Amino acid sequence: MLDQFRLGQKNRLAKRYLCKFFHEMSEIAYLTAEFACNVCFGDYENSFIFQSELDHKMDKKLRVAEIAARTGLSPSTVSRVLAGKANTSDKARRAVLECARELGVMQGLAAGRLLLNxxxxxxxxxxxxxxxxxxxxxxxxxxxxxxxxxxxxxxxxxxxxxxxxxxxxxxxxxxxxxxxxxxxxxxxxxxxxxxxxxxxxxxxxxxxxxxxxxxxxAPDHRLIGQCAARYLFDMGHRAVMNVMCLRRYTMELRLGGDSGGVARA
CATH class of the missing domain: 3.40.50.2300 (Response regulator)
Structure with a gap:
């Protein structure tokens, strides 16, 4: 038993060292490939990304300035409206959003921004x-x-x-x-x-x-009932009693799903 334990311990240590070796080799290979790409394409790629970000920032500033000029509002007010801030009047908000739609700015707004308060x-x-x-x-x-x-x-x-x-x-x-x-x-x-x-x-x-x-x-109420019945049957239950309030049609759909699950079982 002692020899088997020592053998098992050696095998675990060997696997651990192998995993560490392959992990380090993978990191070296990744760094090598990254270095090669940077040497060949790094300057072009970085300059392209920098130029794209610069163009985006300049376009954003120009759009804010253009909306401000058209609406007669300050650039800070326009920025607050487009950022979904609450400290703006309804009149200013409507004017900015209407102008932004005309200029096509609404389609370019960042995902997750809520234009309502x-x-x-x-x-x-x-x-x-x-x-x-x-x-x-x-x-x-x-x-x-x-x-x-x-x-x-x-x-x-x-x-x-x-x-x-x-x-x-x-x-x-x-x-x-x-x-x-x-x-x-x-x-x-x-x-x-x-x-x-x-x-x-x-x-x-x-x-x-x-x-x-x-x-x-809306959820699939019938499928909810069917999955609930199947879950109980998979656990080995057969005599299942369903207790629910049928105050709304959604509960009737769930009851129908339960019956469908019983029929399939």
Whole structure:
């Protein structure tokens, strides 16, 4: 047993040294290739990158100066608007964004920049209480966390899923502070139509979108139920009881997925 242990220890040490050797050789080969490329192409590549960055910076400055000249605003105000900062007036913001669209600047803005400072979330009343609907509550918290890095104020408005108060929706959407909206779990097609006609950015989350006039995102509820049933069956369970509240069609879809998973098992 002692000899076998020593032999195994020697094998492990040998493998460790081999791995270290190949790792060091790989680094040497990489550095050698990098040095060769720098000798042959380094000056050209570096000068090309430097010139590209310089052109980009000069073009950006010229665009800001051009927008400032066209709108009569200061370059610092234009820069703040294009950076999505909150300390600008609505009038200045509209003028800068309109001019930026005309000049084609909007397409060249950096990814991840939000050109809005106010977002309104419409959701059923239960969505704002963790004990009433933990799923929607977590969605709202995720939206809040995603906006934490930006100067965006998040506001909320309770709205019924069906037969929603259209006057309340229009009043809140027409507020100057409402620059964009999110509809969470609102299935009323009339509300969807009003949101599309208003022209403000609006996204539907987990809604029954019959008109398909707005960008929408929703989970595959039937597949969720099917995967849940398959998970239990893979663990060896056979007698499975499903307990859920069928208050919404999404739960019926999940129940259908559970039944499909049972049939496949």
């Amino acid at each position: 106010h977002l309104l979330v419409f959701a059923p009343q239960r969505a704002f209480d963790e004990r009433s609907d933990i799923f929607y509550y977590r969605v709202i918290q995720s939206i809040n966390n995603a906006l934490a890095a930006h100067e965006v104020r998040l506001r909320y408005c309770a709205l019924d899923e069906n037969d929603s108060d259209a006057n309340l929706f229009l009043a809140r959407m027409n507020e100057p502070e409402t620059q964009a909206a999110v509809l969470l779990g609102i299935d009323d097609p009339h509300i969807h139509g009003l949101a599309a006609d208003l022209g403000k950015p609006c996204v539907l989350i987990n809604c029954r979108d019959e008109g398909m006039r707005l960008p929408s995102i």
